[in-house]
Amino acid sequence: MTASASPSPNPAPRAGAVYFLGRAILRPLFWLMYRPRIVGRANVPEHGPVLLVSNHLSSLDTVIIPTSAVRPVQFLIKASYFAGSGTLGRFKRWFFGSIGGVPVHRATGRDARAALDAGSSILRAGSVFAVFPEGTRSRDGKLHEGHGGAAWMARDTGAAVVPVGLIGTGTVRPLSHLLPGRPRLEVRFGEPLDLSDLAGMPDGRARREITERMMAAIARLSGQERSGSVNASSRD
Template structure:
């Protein structure tokens, strides 16, 4: 069975139970806040485009969102042998993780194609246009993958600003650290880009996405691509 024919995993009970537990836990431990949740449409394909400050972002965004959110997951987490491998495969399948083979030269397109499949199925998919987390807190230039997925699928694009996650500690906040917050912004209107040359449309869509994220986070914008990124497309 080809990748295009493989059923897309859907978030199951583990996802919903985990979200129900983590929402109040993050509020109690970290004072986590969410704003703009109403901007996420209740139905239809939604592409969440967010800045990326730490590994906590992939937990806080699905926890804060009003709908199940799917991310791409390294395929190696689905194929490990032995009892641990079976547990990992069950867990990531249960939360709707989508395995992607990250081989040289194919990782970016595989990520784009898998993300587009999720969106065409009418689900919510989250991506970090910077490609990798910002190590200095600045907002780096966006890769064109998010713009490509938005224009190819017609998904509603909702910018997401994440603040305070770079300072989160495992066992609770330290005095003086900012409270983590997930801010959902108003959906972006990209309808005027229809009919434009595809390359130009992707560039304009990407810049609008990054400008919207910057407005939500007030981050300083870096006039360069994130050098630590290993994902050229998503």
């Protein structure tokens, strides 16, 4: 598929030195704590724009994916993390900006479209961007229906869409790695989705089909039962 919109006039945020330093520290730390098993890492294309679409079970997910992938991965981050005044506020804006975070408001309309445009700008810059199509993390362990934003970015930019299945992150609790039988996490990168047959399809229908293919692939990778409904139970 080809991009259908013109590039954003604003430069795309990129991961800085803080991101790479943090990843270098967290990778061995996570290996000691959770012994993550990473499958299919080679399925992420080495070059060009890549949209990772993943299930969402825990706040740990936004860390375990970047530490498992070879290439830098950028995420949407709640806009409140970029807010605040004084020294703390400036530090937060610097830190989350340094890791390539994209602020997003929990809203619809203009704010939601701005977040999608920011994600598209990252993809057009040839980077890797990750989203959780469910919108919020699942509290019941089921895979809920996906929203259309990820499909819109895929359609808008022509990025390779790689499904990700996370297993075990929802069972992690503080200090659980110190207990016998500690959980072992698994990150499964699937093969890029073939969306070439949707090139001439009307946008609305194509986005619905892309969303369904994303969620079906995530379900196969994660082994989750699909709920058949939108997740409205979680606020984070």
